[in-house]
Amino acid sequence: MIKEHGIGRRKPIGAAIVFVVLILFAAWTLFPVVWAAITSFKEPGDSYKATFIPYKQFKPTLYAWKDAFVTTRDRTLNSLKNSIIISTLSSAVSLILGALAGYSLARYEYRKWKNKDIALWILSQRMFPPVAVLIPYFLIMQNLRLLDNIAAVMMVHITMNLPLSVWLMLDFFADLPADIEEAALIDGCGHMKAFFYIALPIAAPGLVAVYVLSFIFSWNEFLFVTIFGYQKAMTLPVMIAGSLTVRGLDFWKVSSLSILAIIPPVILAMFLSRFLVRGLTLGAIKE
């Protein structure tokens, strides 16, 4: 089925123009990433020159990558490890809490505060500015002696991702029929069992999507990590910022580190391609 909206049926010449627009927009979108990839294979001297074609215009080297994985190996691997641990665990916790709360809001009726009010209150937690809680978090983490500790970063990332997780899981569960769980409950199945053995497996695609989305947000987060994970608990985004030195920005270094930090979330986003828009629009647009 061909859907044509907006500008009626198109002549071949129109289709060609559309294709050119698409290509130009894709080129503009890809350019910074491609340029970073090219620069990451240049020597420091070459990295400050506008040369594009390897072998012809510049001699490709592994200088930047060797610097990251040989010279400053410990720092890079530590940041990578922290990034992986923080994103993996914090998203797992916010998924578990989010799935439980989302399910309860989709299936049970709350009387005193209506389900919708609770859900919207939780969603609104997503919107306040992260800087507004920096000062109390700092004081809390200082008192708990958790500054520069990945536990602090994880606690904060769970808070950041939980509202969206609840909201989207509610959205998923509300779309699924409750019949099977009801039947099971009537047959004497416990509520916990109905949730874990019936509802969760059906909602598996939603669980994966919410987990991956939280993972991406946590992996990409910068502000909280600079404050609660400035050194030992540093993640890749903070390490990227570290390529700005007193001498200026090391182009080769910022390129290789950025490529390293960009690859995992971009690959995950590709798997999630259809859900990404749904997640980022808080479920307002479903593809």
Next chain:
Amino acid sequence: MAGTFLSNKGVKWAFLLPALAYLMLMAILPLVWTLSLSFTQWDANTMPKPKWVGLGNFEYFLLKDKRFAHDLRFTAMYVGISVSAELAIGLVLASLLSQKFKGKNFFRVVYLIPMACPPIAVAFLWRMMLHPDIGVINSILQAVGIGKVKWTTSPKVAPFTLIMVDVWEWTPFMFLALLAAFQALPEELYQAASVDGANGFHMFTRLTLPLITPVIVTISLIRAIDAFKLFELTFGITGGGPGSSTESLSYYVYLIGMKWFKLGRGSAVSWIFLVILLVFAMLLVSRFKSRELTVKAR
């Protein structure tokens, strides 16, 4: 409403409470604490304890502090121009491309890249490319005869540099969201309009636009709330400069609280910021409220 689902009170609270408790503890309590600190002066570098100053901090920011007024104006301008530009470009692209075409999935994947990238990586990569002397963009502009642009060194240009990067980062999101919205439109309407002899332009202005206006409002609000929190691009591309021409509200709060350790002032400005965002948040939440979102169990 099935009785089975309603009967078990213990279970329903056991499911909901962990998330609620976590948010109370980690989101509400800190905000209340910030509010109580906002009535104090506490320069943590020199003072061991906060000192009560009443509304002094609020008076300072709202009436005296020119820097706050500037940062608020800059942030508002940044949000306004970025979101409008992203919406306009996204709308043009989506209306051009709403029919099926070859390689759609390829393009979709390409356009997902900017929004999946860590914002701080985006900021530093653009800082590198926009370097006034040795950046690749000025080299290209010079080669084609346009000459060097003072992307990050002129206080007149730098705010628009940040807007350009925001447009790079988020136009694809607007485009993909609008594309999805276009494809959800009822096709029969268009067939009927076409039979009635409506041309493409009329169909777009009389049919498509009114139908997708709710979507446009929702995604623009989402984007505006996000853009208002501008931090990484300021931090990575300009550091707030030149002067304080690209200093966002988030960046100012960060400086006051975490660089100068004026915890009382920082708390007050946090709350002012929070209240400003709350207005947008209420608008957005009210949109979700009117959407049908009922309990599914029958």
